[in-house]
Amino acid sequence: MMVRVSDQVDQVELRPAREDDVPMLEELTQNPDKTGEFQWNGWSDLRRWRREWAENGLVGPEGGTLIVACGIRRLGLVQWRRHPLGRTAYSWEIGIMLLPEARGHGYGTQAQRLLVRYLFAHTTVYRIWAGTEVNNIAEQKALEKAGFTREGNIRAGGWRDGAWRDGVIYSLLRSDQY
DSSP: OOEEEETTTSEEEEEOOOGGGHHHHHHHHHHHHHHTTTTTTOOOTTTTTHHHHHTTTTTEEETTEEEEEEETEEEEEEEEEEEEEEETTTEEEEEEEEEEGGTTTTHHHHHHHHHHHHHHHHOOEEEEEEEEEEHHHHHHHHHTTTTTTEEEEEEEEEEEEEEEEEEEEEEEESSSSS
């Protein structure tokens, strides 16, 4: 599966992870110099990526992880996970992490737009949402450019660097123009 943006000079694509991507995923999520200010939450399950790669190649019915790439360059990852909406429906929560050298070039907007297209094309979900910290202005702009609507704030929505942080929620519905 390759999903591309054809109207961009630097074509971003999402692709399934390969085994040789696992070290990049570990570095991006376990190295505070790579994660960035808003993604560093301390060290966690150091074998997570290798275990999930062995279990399902990082894609399953409850969510998944795809690699964001531009040509042969790895830029980072996008993820989605299932959130129940009552007893019979669900939404997808999405997230993104880009390598430091990939930030600030519009790749995040492109990647999130591609992930939305993919999820709407291949699942019956009606709602996709994303959250970020109120001070993460770059991510808020990327979500808005990708077609998401700001819904509101979540007070003390996440713990990072010794303090509770307020968050912002964005959503995109299947019926929205995307």
